[in-house]
Structures are given as structure tokens and as C-alpha cells.
Amino acid sequence: MLRKTLAAALCAVAVLSAAACNSGDDDASDSTDPTASPTTTADRFRGGIVTPPFDKPDIVLTDTDGNPFDLRKETEGELTLLYIGYTHCPDICPTHMLEVADAMEQLGAEDAAKLNVVFITADPARDTPEVMRKWLDHFSTSFIGLTGTEEQINSVHDQLHMAHPTFTDLGDGNYAVSHAALVLAYTEDNVAPLAFPNGFELENWVHDLNKLIDEGWEQ
Amino acid sequence: MNFRTPRRVALLLAMTAVSVSLVAAACGGDDDDDDAADTATATTTSTAATTTTGTATQVASPITISGVWARATTNDVSAAYMMIKNTGVQDRLVSATADVSPKVQIHEVITEGNTSKMQEIPGGLVIPANASVELKPGGYHIMLMDLPTKKLDVGQKVEIDLVFEKAGKIHVTAEVKQGGGMDMGSGGMSGTGTATSGHGMGTATASATGTAMR
Ligand SMILES: [Cu+2]
Numbered sequence: 001m002l003r004k005t006l007a008a009a010l011c012a013v014a015v016l017s018a019a020a021c022n023s024g025d026d027d028a029s030d031s032t033d034p035t036a037s038p039t040t041t042a043d044r045f046r047g048g049i050v051t052p053p054f055d056k057p058d059i060v061l062t063d064t065d066g067n068p069f070d071l072r073k074e075t076e077g078e079l080t081l082l083y084i085g086y087t088h089c090p091d092i093c094p095t096h097m098l099e100v101a102d103a104m105e106q107l108g109a110e111d112a113a114k115l116n117v118v119f120i121t122a123d124p125a126r127d128t129p130e131v132m133r134k135w136l137d138h139f140s141t142s143f144i145g146l147t148g149t150e151e152q153i154n155s156v157h158d159q160l161h162m163a164h165p166t167f168t169d170l171g172d173g174n175y176a177v178s179h180a181a182l183v184l185a186y187t188e189d190n191v192a193p194l195a196f197p198n199g200f201e202l203e204n205w206v207h208d209l210n211k212l213i214d215e216g217w218e219q
Numbered sequence: 220m221n222f223r224t225p226r227r228v229a230l231l232l233a234m235t236a237v238s239v240s241l242v243a244a245a246c247g248g249d250d251d252d253d254d255a256a257d258t259a260t261a262t263t264t265s266t267a268a269t270t271t272t273g274t275a276t277q278v279a280s281p282i283t284i285s286g287v288w289a290r291a292t293t294n295d296v297s298a299a300y301m302m303i304k305n306t307g308v309q310d311r312l313v314s315a316t317a318d319v320s321p322k323v324q325i326h327e328v329i330t331e332g333n334t335s336k337m338q339e340i341p342g343g344l345v346i347p348a349n350a351s352v353e354l355k356p357g358g359y360h361i362m363l364m365d366l367p368t369k370k371l372d373v374g375q376k377v378e379i380d381l382v383f384e385k386a387g388k389i390h391v392t393a394e395v396k397q398g399g400g401m402d403m404g405s406g407g408m409s410g411t412g413t414a415t416s417g418h419g420m421g422t423a424t425a426s427a428t429g430t431a432m433r
Contacts (some may be wrong), residue, residue, distance in 0.1 A: 088300040090290060090363070092328060092335055095356040098398055131294075138293045162333045170323055170339065174296075174364050178336035198328075198335060198357040 045194055045211060046204045054184055056082070057159040061120065061146035064133035067154035069146055077188045080116040084156065084180040086123035086129060087135040090196055096183055097125070097139040103205035104140070111213045117143045122165040122179040123179070124153055187217045282386040289377045289393040290356075295369050298326070298360035299379060299393045304351045311384040313343035318378040319371065320363040327359055327411070331400025338360070343384070356398065371395045 005176040054095065056072050081100060085093035097119070104112035120138060121127035124147045127135075132145035148156075154164045160180075168176040184192040185201075185208075194217070259315065282305050289299040297320075315323045324339045337360075344359060346352050354360050361379065371377065375395040382388050 039320065087294060088296050089337075090292065091326070091337060091360050092357055093399065094290060094292075134293055138291075160333075163331075166336065168336060168338050170324065170362075170364065174322065176337045178334045181330045181333055181335040198330065208433040 047194045053193040056190040061148040064129045064145040066152040101139040287393040290398040295366040297363045326362040330356040
């Protein structure tokens with residue numbers, strides 16, 4: 001079992017590096033329509049394969065209407081992308097959100113509706129429900145924003161085996177927050193076997209989300 | 220069946236896999252621990268680049284800047300990106316000012332394990348001799364803070380003064396863009412795609428390939 005897992009882990013590295021660094025070479029050039037659904041060739045996910053998959057945090061947070069949101073209950077049985085970031089993040093967070101929003105636009109409304117996008121803040125001090133709603137609407141009004149107490153946010157990180165957020169002083173009351181480098185893709189079964197790293201390109205997003213929606217997760 | 224130990228080991232491996240993958244995915248983006256390789260690649264690409272520019276216009280400053288854009292925002296922080304090309308000796312981007320922001324810093328993104336954070340680059344951003352350095356999402360950026368307008372709209376212009384240790388002050392104008400893969404004209408790995416399609420187009424493409432893949 002150990003050897004098998006090791007092989008899987010190494011495989012994940014290979015798959016991901018190939019996808020991220022050679023994006024566009026093979027697929028883009030021999031496909032006439034980049035939005036066409038996945039071809040029948042041995043077509044693998046381009047995101048990182050997580051073995052064993054991440055569990056979905058068992059937590060009740062607060063949504064952008066100020067209502068309690070039980071993450072597992074509310075998203076059970078549905079494909080769900082989960083990301084942890086903060087709205088005063090001008091770089092990675094909006095890049096991820098925009099790529100996901102752009103990819104969903106390319107998928108079309110019908111497919112996009114099959115996907116939940118959940119953004120959990122790593123910075124509950126600044127990210128009130130109102131602040132988050134305004135920021136998320138910039139990308140999509142359908143994106144779900146969740147905040148909570150520091151303890152709740154830490155618990156989310158613990159459950160995902162991620163380090164608690166750290167805060168870097170930028171001066172004059174500004175600070176940066178450490179946060180997830182990955183967008184996790186949860187299947188209908190509340191586990192995330194796929195993770196999308198920083199720098200995952202739009203065409204890869206479209207590819208993997210398409211595949212996930214059309215074919216589901218199978219390895 | 221005893222899952223305990225194997226599962227823990229497997230998890231550890233998974234974490235390793237994810238973090239290793241990240242480095243690969245970012246294509247070495249911002250860490251400086253592979254300096255030698257960086258310089259080697261950058262030098263190779265910029266040799267070709269110099270030849271191309273040589274036939275066109277002679278530029279006084281060894282530093283040229285292209286593809287400048289800033290991210291549209293609905294709050295008081297944003298970031299600006301660009302390609303900085305240096306045909307001279309090593310220089311350093313030490314500071315910047317912008318008309319839309321009273322507080323501007325040169326930032327880098329550090330990814331450790333499964334988490335990322337940004338921070339001011341101590342001492343500024345080194346621009347190696349005869350090399351191009353790309354500021355792009357997920358990596359180096361000009362951090363714009365405390366925007367009094369609390370927004371930047373697509374199409375708006377942002378005036379930025381960059382201060383280099385040797386080249387001095389260089390003024391650039393950034394166009395505000397949404398910033399997704401859809402409207403990224405230059406930079407990123409989309410540049411690689413253009414290069415392979417065989418247009419043989421100029422310097423930006425060549426150096427974009429160099430920085431993206433280093
Ligand atoms: Cu920053």
C-alpha cells in the first residue's frame with residue numbers, strides 16, 4: 001500500500017508539472033475549437049491529484065447574508081470548489097477567482113450551475129459578510145462567501161492540514177495574510193481528490209471543470 | 220485492516236506531492252534558490268532579444284518596460300504588472316509611486332507547502348544583467364494600497380514612476396484590466412503558446428518564455 005501511494009504521489013507531481021508548464025502546446029494547437037468538450041484521447045485531469053483526498057471541513061460558518069452555513073450539508077452531493085483567501089489580496093486571490101469565473105463562463109450557464117464556488121476568508125477581521133459580498137460580486141454573484149471567528153477559520157485550516165493564517169505587517173495599518181495556495185475540488189462525496197495550484201491557466205481550468213462535470217471523478 | 224499508519228504516511232506523501240507540484244506548477248516563478256539556472260536561461264533569451272531590438276530603435280536606457288497593466292478592483296488594494304527588460308548591467312527596482320495610491324510597495328509571493336503569502340521584497344527587485352524579469356499574477360507585483368477611490372475600473376489609466384538603483388526614474392502608464400486569462404495580452408505562459416505557434420515575433424515573446432519556464 002505504501003509503495004502504491006508513493007507511486008501515486010510521484011505521479012501527481014509528473015501530471016501537474018506537465019500540465020502547468022506545457023499548457024497550450026499540445027492541446028491548443030491541434031484543437032480547432034478551444035471550448036470544445038474533452039476529446040476521447042487519454043485525457044487526464046491537469047490539476048494536482050491529492051492522495052488521499054482532502055476531507056471537506058465539518059464546520060458551520062457565516063455566509064454573506066449573515067446566515068449560518070453548514071459547509072458539508074449545504075454542498076453535499078454537488079461539485080464544489082473551495083478556496084481560502086482574503087479580499088485585501090490583490091494578486092493570487094483575485095487571479096484564482098477570475099480564472100474560475102472565466103472558466104465557468106466558458107462552460108456555459110447550464111454546466112456552471114452544477115458547480116458551487118465557496119470562498120472562505122482567512123482574514124475574518126476585515127472580511128465581514130458585506131465586504132466579502134461586494135468583492136465576490138466583482139467575479140460572480142453566484143460565488144458563496146463564508147466567514148467566521150478566528151477559531152472557526154483555524155479549525156478549517158486544521159481540517160485541511162494547512163497552516164493557520166499568518167499576518168505580515170505592511171505598514172500604516174495594512175497587512176498581508178497567508179492563505180491556501182490551492183483551490184480544492186470536492187466531488188459529490190465531500191472529498192477533494194483534485195487541487196488547482198497558483199498559475200493554473202484558464203484553458204486548464206476549463207478542461208478540468210468540463211471533465212469533472214461531464215465525466216465525474218474517476219481514476 | 221489497519222489504516223492508521225499507512226494513512227498517516229500517505230497523507231504526508233500527499234502533502235509532499237502537493238507542495239512539490241506547486242513548485243513545478245509555478246515553474247519556479249519567484250524563488251531565487253535557482254539563480255544560476257535563471258541567469259543562464261535569461262541570458263540565452265536576451266541574446267536573441269538584443270539582436271531583434273538592434274535592428275529597430277536604439278534605446279538610451281538599458282531598462283525597457285512593456286505590457287504594463289493594473290488589476291481592476293472594488294476595494295482599496297490592487298497590483299500592477301509588467302515585463303522589465305534589462306540590456307545593461309544588473310540593476311534593482313527599489314521603489315515605485317503611483318497616482319492612484321499613497322502607499323506602493325514592490326512585492327513577492329512566497330509559497331510554502333499548501334499556503335502562499337505576499338510580502339515586500341527586502342532591498343527591492345533585482346533585475347539581472349541582460350535579463351528580463353516579469354511581474355505577473357502569482358509572483359512579483361507592484362502593490363498598490365490605500366486607494367482613496369476604493370476602486371479601479373477597467374480602462375482607467377494608472378501613472379506609475381518606477382525608481383531603479385542605476386537607471387533612475389522611469390515613468391510608465393498602466394491600463395487597468397480585469398486580469399484573467401481572457402484579457403492577458405502578454406506575459407504568463409500564454410506567451411509560450413504564442414512562441415510555439417511560430418510567429419517568430421519579437422522580444423516580449425522570447426523573454427516571456429524565458430521567465431515563465433525558468
Ligand atoms: Cu502584494
